[in-house]
Amino acid sequence: MMVTARFWRENPSRYNLAAKRCNNCGKVFFPPRAVCSVCHRKSLGKMECIHLKGEGEVYSFTVVHEAPSHFEMLKPYVVVMVKMDEGVMLTSQLIDVGAKDVRIGMRVRATLRRLGEDGPAGVIYYGYKFAPVRQEG
Amino acid sequence: MRDVAVIGIGDTKFGELWDLSFRDIGIQAGLAAVEDAKLVAEEIDALYVGNMSAGRFIDQEHVAALIADYSGLARDNTPATRIEAAGASGGLALREGYLAVASGMHDIVVVGGAEKMTDVGDVLATEIQSSAADQQWEVVFGATFPALHAMIARRHMHEYGTTREQIAQVAVKNHRHGALNPKAQFQREIELASVLKAPPVAEPLGVFDCAPFSDGAAAVVLCSMEKARRYTDAPIRIAASAQASDTLALHTRQDITSFRATQVAAREAFKRARKEPKDVQLAEVHDNFTISEILAIEDLGFFPKGQGGRATMEGETALGGKLAVNTSGGLKARGDPIGATGVAQIVELVQQLRGTAGKRQVPGAKVGMAQNVGGTGATVVVTILEVV
Amino acid sequence: MEVGIVSYGAYVPRYRITPQEIGRVWGSDGEAMSKGLMIYSKSVPSPDEDVITIAVEAARNMMRRVPEIDPKDIGALYTGSESHPYAVKPSGTIVAEAIGCSPNMTVADYEFACKAGTAAIQNCMGLVGAGMVKYAVAIGADTSQGAPGDPLEYSASAGGAAFLIGAKDVIATINHTASFTTDTPDFWRREGQDYPSHGGRFTGEPAYFKHVTSGAKLVFKNMGSQASDYQYAVFHQPNGKFPQRVAKMLGFTDKQIEVGLLTPQIGNTYSGAVPLGLSAVLDVAEPGERIFVVAYGSGAGSDGFDITVTDNIKRFNRLAAPLVSHYVNDRVVIDYATYAKFRGKIRVKEEVA
Numbered sequence: 001m002m003v004t005a006r007f008w009r010e011n012p013s014r015y016n017l018a019a020k021r022c023n024n025c026g027k028v029f030f031p032p033r034a035v036c037s038v039c040h041r042k043s044l045g046k047m048e049c050i051h052l053k054g055e056g057e058v059y060s061f062t063v064v065h066e067a068p069s070h071f072e073m074l075k076p077y078v079v080v081m082v083k084m085d086e087g088v089m090l091t092s093q094l095i096d097v098g099a100k101d102v103r104i105g106m107r108v109r110a111t112l113r114r115l116g117e118d119g120p121a122g123v124i125y126y127g128y129k130f131a132p133v134r135q136e137g
Numbered sequence: 138m139r140d141v142a143v144i145g146i147g148d149t150k151f152g153e154l155w156d157l158s159f160r161d162i163g164i165q166a167g168l169a170a171v172e173d174a175k176l177v178a179e180e181i182d183a184l185y186v187g188n189m190s191a192g193r194f195i196d197q198e199h200v201a202a203l204i205a206d207y208s209g210l211a212r213d214n215t216p217a218t219r220i221e222a223a224g225a226s227g228g229l230a231l232r233e234g235y236l237a238v239a240s241g242m243h244d245i246v247v248v249g250g251a252e253k254m255t256d257v258g259d260v261l262a263t264e265i266q267s268s269a270a271d272q273q274w275e276v277v278f279g280a281t282f283p284a285l286h287a288m289i290a291r292r293h294m295h296e297y298g299t300t301r302e303q304i305a306q307v308a309v310k311n312h313r314h315g316a317l318n319p320k321a322q323f324q325r326e327i328e329l330a331s332v333l334k335a336p337p338v339a340e341p342l343g344v345f346d347c348a349p350f351s352d353g354a355a356a357v358v359l360c361s362m363e364k365a366r367r368y369t370d371a372p373i374r375i376a377a378s379a380q381a382s383d384t385l386a387l388h389t390r391q392d393i394t395s396f397r398a399t400q401v402a403a404r405e406a407f408k409r410a411r412k413e414p415k416d417v418q419l420a421e422v423h424d425n426f427t428i429s430e431i432l433a434i435e436d437l438g439f440f441p442k443g444q445g446g447r448a449t450m451e452g453e454t455a456l457g458g459k460l461a462v463n464t465s466g467g468l469k470a471r472g473d474p475i476g477a478t479g480v481a482q483i484v485e486l487v488q489q490l491r492g493t494a495g496k497r498q499v500p501g502a503k504v505g506m507a508q509n510v511g512g513t514g515a516t517v518v519v520t521i522l523e524v525v
Numbered sequence: 526m527e528v529g530i531v532s533y534g535a536y537v538p539r540y541r542i543t544p545q546e547i548g549r550v551w552g553s554d555g556e557a558m559s560k561g562l563m564i565y566s567k568s569v570p571s572p573d574e575d576v577i578t579i580a581v582e583a584a585r586n587m588m589r590r591v592p593e594i595d596p597k598d599i600g601a602l603y604t605g606s607e608s609h610p611y612a613v614k615p616s617g618t619i620v621a622e623a624i625g626c627s628p629n630m631t632v633a634d635y636e637f638a639c640k641a642g643t644a645a646i647q648n649c650m651g652l653v654g655a656g657m658v659k660y661a662v663a664i665g666a667d668t669s670q671g672a673p674g675d676p677l678e679y680s681a682s683a684g685g686a687a688f689l690i691g692a693k694d695v696i697a698t699i700n701h702t703a704s705f706t707t708d709t710p711d712f713w714r715r716e717g718q719d720y721p722s723h724g725g726r727f728t729g730e731p732a733y734f735k736h737v738t739s740g741a742k743l744v745f746k747n748m749g750s751q752a753s754d755y756q757y758a759v760f761h762q763p764n765g766k767f768p769q770r771v772a773k774m775l776g777f778t779d780k781q782i783e784v785g786l787l788t789p790q791i792g793n794t795y796s797g798a799v800p801l802g803l804s805a806v807l808d809v810a811e812p813g814e815r816i817f818v819v820a821y822g823s824g825a826g827s828d829g830f831d832i833t834v835t836d837n838i839k840r841f842n843r844l845a846a847p848l849v850s851h852y853v854n855d856r857v858v859i860d861y862a863t864y865a866k867f868r869g870k871i872r873v874k875e876e877v878a
Contacts, residue, residue, distance in 0.1 A: 010273060015623045031274060051625075060295070060393065062287035063340040064279065068267070069260055071279045072873075073572040073866065079284045079339070081388050089388040091271075091285075092278040095571070096539060099340075104295055112581045112623055113573040115277060124610055126577065126619060127278065134847075134855070 004123050014127035017052035017110060019088065028052075030088040054110035055133070056084035063099045070116035078102055082130055096131040107133040138239045142365035142372035143522065145174025145358035146484040151472025152322040154352040159195050159253040163204045166354035166477075167249050174358040174368050178209055181358075182243035184217040187230030187250035188476035193265045195256055204249065223269030224425060226250060227355070227479025228509025228518035234359050235378045235520075244361050250480035251354035262350045266475070269512040271386035283347055283426065285387050285513050287339035290428040293394045294341070296443070299431065301341050303446030305332035307427035308345045308469050310455045315466025317456075317497040322351055322472030332427075346427040351472035355481035362525075373487045376504070377410035377521040379403070387513045394443075396514030399436035403508070406519040407438070412504060414438040417521075419461040419489055419499045421482035423510035425468045430454075433508050434462060437519070461499045464489060479509035479518065486522045528654045529695030529832070530688050531594070532841070534586025535804040536579050536666075537684035537791055537852035540569040542864045544679045550861040551674040558679050563765025567682035567792025569859060570668045572867050576606045576685070577616045579797075580666045581623045583687040586846035587662070588624050591689065596625040599689075600658025602632050603648055605641025605796045606685075607714070607721075608668045609634055620664065630658075638712060639761055640822030641665060641796040642686070647702050647828060649690035660691045667795035672720035673870060680764055682792025684852075686800035696838040697807060697816070701831040703743040705736050712823035723823075729767075732825050737761065737771050740827030741819050748831050752776035756814040759785035759802035761821035763793045777817070784809060790853050803832075805849040810834045 012018035013031045020029045022036035023046040029036070030052060036043030059081045067075040078094040080102070094102060095113065108130040115125040147169025149162050157165070163186070171178070186201040197203065204210075205217035220230040227250030234248035254262050267282045275285065293299045309329050315321035327345060335343035365372035381401035387393055407413060414437070422433035431445035439460050440448045448454060454462035465471045465485035468478055486505035488494045494502075507520045543566045548555020559565060570579070588596060604616040617632035635641040635648075642665015649661035666685025671677030690699075711732030714721035724732075737760060745751060752758070758777045760768040765788050772782045785802035787794075794801055799820035806816055811834065818830040865871050 007277075011622060015619075016625060059388075060288040060292040062284050062291060062342075063337070064281060064284050064287075065337040065339065066263070066281065066283065067279070068264055068276075068281060074279075076337075077279060079278070079280045079288070081288055081393070091275045091280045091386065091388045095573070104291075112578050112585075113571075114575060114578060115279075115573075124575075124577075125277075126581075126623075129278075129573070134851075 140362035151353035225511030252474035315470025353474035603645035605635035
């Protein structure tokens, strides 16, 4: 799947949704970027580290039936594009929900799950997946 | 910038070519094109090879050198370049060859595209295909290449009311065309009901919404227009070449129901060719997934946004319709050896513009357009060809 | 200084399987097993869950309830489990990063069968009490497995809870902790073995009951207390019956143990069991109420705690994270085949490169 360092480097974003905001125009980037795609050079020195709150809504989705090897156990699984409250969009899975119940516009929240491993003797990878926001208490 | 013409074309059958290696298919297509152009090897100034992932499919990089060697060009130490832009590798190779001749750097170049996908199993082939998307932020989370296109389809249905049947009709139409193409991987018509009932891949897309894995190669010979008439009575002019890029990950786009790169490249191509959509009789577009064709015919400017599904269902893009789309059978029926596809599109257009497309000939074909896409629209190359 | 619980958080996976379903597959009387163990269903983790993801969710729930606390002030984090995903590489470092801790802290993983989480609480109390750290986190979580067809398969389940230990604004003061520890091999798992082994009925009287009652009596003695002084009691709960019996032996009523007794609904969450039971009590406890806790770990030992809920619990935002009852009631029942697939009990094909 992935070699250790290439995955480990992205942990701040995969665990905690580390992102960047351009303080010149306010645009948020996930994953973090060095330069704002709108402001270009004017953004240098103005890119601030932030963490996304983890909440958003479903923008589009699909149910994957033909899965890559490391997701075989989960198929069929739901893949979503989520529009986060901060304006950025990202791609992940939607869990704790029946495939039939997914709707564009559903409120969801990020949680940590296993994404895979480098075989039974290799490193385990963790990252965000989303779950529907349910009533508390 | 000089005028550039296509003076020769060649291609292999597309499909699961168990007996043929990567070298075999590359040479077969290249030699056919060179013969079609009635060239002698010494006249070729350069070679451009489009290939997405020979390194992972057959553990071989440096494939331009390999093709130059085995094609017999290497003994002339002919410069050979490999171009990669995922699914747009072939179209981009064509653009590079075109620019080389248009600029005056070279007079005659061979542009080929080749991919050998069946030497690995389907699971690995799917993973390699997915490397056209964003590995770190799409694929690693389980978004396969079909899944990304399925989400595009879902959103297109949500925003424009495009129906599942309309999307499926793309496959039906392209199979009908493919049945008329002796080089196509699938030469069998299919029914709408079969497409709808096919096993799901990533909902709403099923097996028949997705182009197959294929082996194959295609090649063309490009020549400056002034020299072209030495080789052929029917040089086909490259009226325009345009290219645009967009964000790698689908989720970074503002809108996923269009490929902005297609829109930008198409606009530039029409401007350079001094033409409008109504001037075009046929188009070869990148239907690696049925929904992609619907986006393509909208984004290229042939149909209003959101109308692509309806237009397909009403037969406007079939042979005999307002605009004949994918008379070759498209990626779906013709096959999709990734690096070869963009060049194969040109081969089809040239045959049509020469009037040699046989049973699938578009009557009165004068101007044709090719749209070749990499990833989920992160690279798009648009080419316009015309009869002189 | 008053050392105690500043916040807590819980998590239990959604899937459930019933003893009847397990018995059906192995030709045992699942109904009878269910009655005998007093277990009606047990929780099953999804293939993409493990002790680390459970610990992270519990710890994040814990932090959600105290948004005013900066995770960079956490000086130590200990995760106790007997099903850590790695034999070597701590679960705790991943949990620490996932809740935003700074690198200036200490982490280590704990193992002592089902009392790994409470042993971690004791360590946290020590660090905080000695003024070595401002806050320390103790987590007990498990995704324990029972061998197919073995009695343990009916009860071994998944879940966990996390506690933020500190000395300021505690919602519950830990007045005292005492432990009773001997070398008693009632239940064990050798390195490299997939499933644990146990000594059958040896796990009862000389193991669970001896250590829980001895630990409990130490707390009674040191605190000068008796069962009636407490509103709640939480005992380790490998099944629904043992805690009822030991409660009776110590003078507690069914009412006192009711809130903290979760095993009948979610199975034995091993290192998560007492932490989850205590979390369930904290979900409803009022200021001034006193909680008696005795965890048990095979091998063997018990950790006892005497806890008093403070007025701060009234200002504490429990509802910022799901209550234990929410997780207990959010359930999807699966069959044995799905359970076996989820738990990796089916031999799947080796990947061809």
